[in-house]
Amino acid sequence: MNYAADPAISDASLFGAVSKSLAKDSRSVHNRLHSIAHDSEFVTGVSEAFGLPLVANERCGRWYVSPERIADSVYFKSTDGHTGQWGFSLRRLNLHIIDLAVGSGGIVIVDSTRRGKRMPDALSKTVPIWCAVVNNAVFGAGSLHTSPAAVSASEHAQIEAQIGTWTQQLLSCGIDMATIREKLDKPLRPIWVTPDPALILPPEPPTFDDCYAIVLCTASRMVQDGTERRHGYTYVQGAADDHEAWASVITPNIFWANKELFLKASAHELEELIRDGRLQSQPTVDSLEILTNTGWLDISAIADTGIYIGKKQSVIHHYNDITDFDKIIDLSTSPTALPERDESNNNKEVLQLPIPAGKRGSKQLRLELPRIMAFFESTCLSSSKIRLVILCDTGSDFSVGAALSILSLYYNDDGEIKERVHKRVDKETVRRRLAFIVMQRKVNPSRATLLAVNSVLMGWNN
Template sequence: MANHDHEVNPTLNNSSYPQLSDIIFNNTTNSSFNKVLGELKKSTLSIPNRLRSIKQDANFVSEVASAYALPLVANERCGSWYIPPEQKKQSAYFKSTDGHMAQWSFSLRRLNLQVLETIGEFDGCIIVDSTRRGKSMPDALSKTIPIWTTVMNRVLFPERTESHEVATPPTVVGESEHAQIAARISGFVEALKTLDLDLTTVREKITKPLRPIWVTPTSSLPSEAPEFSDFHPVVLLTASSRVSGSESTSETGYVQGAADDAEAWAQGLTAPLFWQHSETLLSTPEDMIEEVIASLVAQGGASKGSQLTAIGPDQRVVIGMIDAAETDARETDIVITVSPKESKVLRSKMRSRYLHLTLADGKVGSRNLRHSLPNLITSVKAQISASPTSRFVVTDANGKDQGVGVALAILCLFITDDGNLRPVNEVKEPPNGLNKQIIKQKLSWISVAKPDANPSRTTLQSVNAFLLG
């Protein structure tokens, strides 16, 4: 019988065997390998791949809208990319971070009451969002909005106890997490009640409790639009298909959650601009796409001034974008701009009724806001003494951040809870009796009137530091 045991040949040179350095990549090889992987990922996440994926997901969104016969509401920031403008009824602002593990929250800054109006008008709605990194749905749809619907049910329908339990998708939210969310609902309800909002008109439109229904690209759609007699359906639609694994792209080039973080990849392209020129963009070769986008942005990508929005019961404070104030401010208004440079148009138009607060964009300016507010408030007092019946028009570049912070300070100092102007001689710094609850209540006035107002945490910290001394 043959002997199959192998003997080591003592005369064999050890260099004939693979060495450790041959098996393990050296630094140069690792660098080259990582570079290849980076280039591969960059090509799969290219702008053309993203835009084609967005269009594919948008087709599915349209199918769901037809199946349920309900209006489409975009959960910003990315929801609008998946909805053709003629199909988009409204925007919502539900943050995924309010649904993150152990961070579950009900936002008093983002009440989304405008969504309730749409639900009441159309007996329901479809809220559109997407997600990346292999998840089946974003936390905004699986947890944030279910928390919101439950809180609203308890406040609007205290007698309908069957609608007071939070509902979450069992395939996404485990029993333990669901129980922890449920334990926080009562606290969220009490927090909302402290704002003392007048929900009479909302209650007239919302005639039934709200109930979430989850839809993803793997869901079966109804053949006929269903009717729900006991509740208003809130269809929570994940537009993006799930890509298995940790990457966001499939072998075919499909990008899951392609519209997410558009600021990082879109080169200035916006959702409205994409839909306006979708045929051109989808047929443009990759090596020309950035040039085409740059041309479209230059021609029509600049955002137009939004309409000025009045805040509070007596609407004495108005917020918006600087260019909107340049065209829409009245001669009797007192206009405040917050930006690195003052507006020559407003300086010429409003003369002494124009106040400018010089602040840098972003966090640096928001931090400095607390130091700039005292002098501005002194100027506001002088303006009120001279023109006690004027509106205050407070603006910044996008109408959403630092200007909103200034408007909040003015509301807290000069406007009473019923919306009237407080006598100047009663305005103290720091004001008597002002607390965080009053600041939250005045901030809710802004949230209700202008849902897309989004003062940063740094801006709000500056305002609180100034108001609370």
């Protein structure tokens, strides 16, 4: 648009339009990828200086760490640390990370944030809350530690006043605290690291005799207006944040597989690369691959319940390829041929209910849960040994919702199956069963999926 040729546009409007256009250009894919590459060098330096493994905070943190360097990932949301909305999430317990922290002496959690903040709320408040709650649950005492550079004394006091309540919620949710107490012999202690020019990283990895160090690494440097001109590109603070809005087909794995190609390309050449779609990709490294007899699945057992949840690692063209299981609930959208009845597979029972992603999928799950319950009752309750696998596209959302419903309705607190244990299911039962699942697999079911499960189970009267 030729702004100057339109007399109806005021000087103020023209200035605003031009400023908005320049701001958008400064945050182009070209500038973002160069910024991410720059910040990743700082992240690597922090890991080496402390001698601790790197853990990506989903989803932003994964962009700043090459796949081969990611030891694990966590889900700590900034919304749980927003001022006045602090919380301890029982559906994002992240307790799986304790094993790595204990085994390595600590961990480095990586995240970033856009302009206006020195560090994301996930690192300044959500993780410190988590550390304090876990310490209190394990040791019966423990202080809240926050960074004075990010949290005021008043806000610190308000958060600290709620640690006891959140600790009781954790203790009452059904988690096996005895096992955690056996592992965690020292408290967790948050330590903050940001790319401040005055920062001096330790020349040798320090030792922490009295705690396990949870180093909270903010990848990007705080700059005025969120951007800063560098040699050959414009630096974007928190460039990886909100990647759905800018990354197009690029994912963290694709970025790292094509990093040198991306960084050598001009802005125009980069756009052509994205349009052509000829990019290398890498498999994710954070999944637990379990090889069945003839096919790959990314699945986890829910303790000794006989139920497994997860996803198909690659397209499985026939359910007969999944030979380790005779009961299959497939909620994924990838097509798979249903088994034909014959002497070799007459015991294989499959319920195929393709569910699309997002809130639309959660609404469909709500409609399909009665069919899932009926399938479980007809095929599993009469079995002497249950071998049921529940699959969905992500392995952490709809399959969790289906398993959660089954565990809430048919299993007791010890994970033992009983015929219709609960004629009515309350929210406390659902919370305890979700905690049971979270202890077995790193999952992140959406709020919409959990609402769908609660809606169906609260009305289950028979």
